[in-house]
Amino acid sequence: MAELLRNSLTIPGSSCGGGGGYSFPHYPTTTTFNFKTLVPSRRRLARINAQSSLVITSEDSKSGGLNHSSTELIKLHYLEERDEEILSRRILNLSRLNKVTSAVELYRSMQFSDLRPNSHACNSLIASLLRNQMLDSALTIFESMRTSDLISSHTCSLVLKAVSNARGFDAALHMFNDLESQVDVRKIFDPIVYNTMISVCSKSNKWVQAERIWRLVANSNTCIATSLTYRLLICTFVRCGQNELAIDAYEEMIRHxxxxxxxxxxxxxxxxxxxxxKWELGLNVFQRMLDDGMKPTIVDCNSLINALGKHGEVKRAFRIYQAMKSDVIGHKPDAYTWNGLLGGLYKANRHGEVIKLFQRIKDDEEEENNNNVINSHLYNTCLMSCQRLGLWDKSLQLLWEMETSGFQISTATYNLVIGACEVARKPKVALQVYERMMDQKCEPDMFTLSSMVRICVWGSMWIEVEQIIKSVVGSNNGDWSSLYNIAIQGVCLRGKSDMATKMYIKMRKSGLEPDGKTRALMLQILKDKTKLSEVVSSSSVS
Incomplete structure (x- = not known):
């Protein structure tokens, strides 16, 4: 009898022990339980809980910004309820209420009792752990889900994003590669997982890895790229300067x-x-935006105008300009707009129109009392056209306007004005501009000095030529042999053989090497080769 009482118990339908006790309405009228078949038993659970080392760890960041780790012991519970769906709903509700410890204990108890929670409950539990900054515990649950074939694409997406935020890009990429290498896990990958990983790459500007994931999607038989996939790829490639890849992704997007x-x-x-x-594709995209009722930004308009101007498509550039001013788009041209249009006209060798358009911009600026449009770049573009046309007086006028307007005048600006004087054969004016440049403490460069040497030689201003060369040669700021070469060649062409010989000797004394053209001209002047060798040897000895 004692053995029977230890191993089995007969429960009537309405009472326990016939004394009007607790009723069990969900059991049959008479049920016999063998306690040895109830796994796990209460005693076994108590023994396991006493020896358990299962813990959950969280990071508490609410204490003045300091991190304090807290550890809670996870206990296993005896589950009278055996229905997996009911238990899964309990995990789901506990997770939604952020009762993380209870949810994890129920999850572990189900596992120990050989019960499987559904994927939705597991995902909710992982999300709750991540909300409470319990990444290690979430990864433990994720690993147990993976061994139990419970993970879904949503699970992978949650964990990859959390790992990236907490441990960085490299850890997330390593985890993704590990998951992707397993065939059974790769089968559940959908566009959400790939988009999550592309987004992780985008945040770290890792365009190489983003392109690799793009190729994985393209080669996948079970996954198709979505609009979000291409959006992430295109924005990442453009931000990283990979414009060709961005265009390839866009064209593939349109093909799909x-x-x-x-x-x-x-x-x-x-x-x-x-x-x-690629300006034609840019025009097509611009037109598509208008057809779809979208409004291109002023940056879009300026980018197209600049691209069209560089490729000599001036008419199309001005059409974009007209559309930009229309009521449909309604943008007001700024300095970048005008710079693109002026640059396009200059590229097309329409220098007179550059000067006219620049003057119109200035007049409109004066009428609107707006001083934010004209800048030094626009002035320099106009000065480039003046140099090509030899309009030295217009160049001087623009230089004076820049000085009176308070612009910081660069060496390049002075070079353009001096270049216009060189084209117009105005050596004295060029010398005055050069002196003004030196008075303004603006350092001349090689282009400045070369132009000054050429124009002074043409104007037979020999003293000025020697002064310019003497002021820079020996300063140890560069190789000034080109200045001597320009001067000697110009003097030779002017028939001043004695002066050319003196300059040649000074050049060799300074340790500078003449180029081939200078040597040839000196051979023509000094027809006696012996005389030339004497000059060279005497300069080398001295």
Missing amino acids: KLDPTEDVMHAVIGACSREEG
Whole structure:
């Protein structure tokens, strides 16, 4: 009898022990339980809990910004309820209420009792752990889900994003590669997982890894790239300066008949403006934005104008300018707009129109009392056209305007004015500009000095030539042999053989080497080769 009482118990349908006790309405009328078959038993659970080393760890960041680790012991519970769906709903509710410890204990108890929670409950539990900054515990749950074939694409996406935020890009990439290498896990990958990883790469500007994941999606038989995939790829490539890859991704997106979003079109227009020979695609994207009722930004318009101007498409550039001012777009031209238009006209060798357009911009600025449009770049573009046309007086006028307007005048600006004087054969004016440049403490460069030497030689200003060369040669700031070469060649062509010989000797004494043209001209002047060798030897000895 004692053995029977230890091993079995008969429970009537309405009472326990016939004394009007607790009722069990969900059991049959008479049920016999063998306590040895109830796994785990209460005694066994008590013994396991006493020896358990299962813990959950959290990072508490609410104490004045300091991190304090807290550890809670996870206990296993005896589960009278055996229905997996009911228990899964309990885990789901506990996770939503952020009762993390209770949810983890129930999850572990189900595992120990050989019960499987559903994937939705497991994902909710991992999300709750991540919300409470318990990444290590979440990874432990994730690993147990993986061994139990419970993980889904949503699970992988949650964990990859959390690992990236907590441990950095490299840890997330290592985990992704590990998961992707397992065939059974790779089968559950969907666009969400790949998009999550591309987003992780984008945040770290890792365009090489983003391209690799793109190729994985393209070669996958079970996954197709979505609009979000291409959006992430295009924006990442453009931000990292990989314009060709961005254009390839956009063209593949169009082939798959996916509609690009507005930010994708902005990025593609920028990529087309920077990539050689892609202005036609940029125009198509611009037109598509207008057809879809989108409003291109002023950056889009300026990028297209600049790209079209560089490729000599001046008419198309001005069409974009007209569309930009229209009521449909309604942008006001700024300095970048005018710089693109002036640069396009200059590229097309329409220098007179450059000067006219610049004058119109100045007049409009004066009428609107707006001083934010004209800048030194616009002045320099106009000065470049003046140099090509030899309009030295116009160049001087623009230089004076820049000085009176308070612009910081660079060496390049003075070079353009001196170049206009050189084209117009005005050596005295060029010398005055050079002296003004020196008075303003603006350091001349090789282009400045070369122009001054050429124009002074042409004007037979020999003293000035020697002074310019003497002021820089020997300063140890560079190789000034080109100045001597320019001077000697110019003097030879002017028939001043004695002066050319003196300059040649000074050049060799300074340790500078003449170029081939200088040697040839000196041979013509000094027809007696012996005399030339004497000159060279005497200069080398001295």
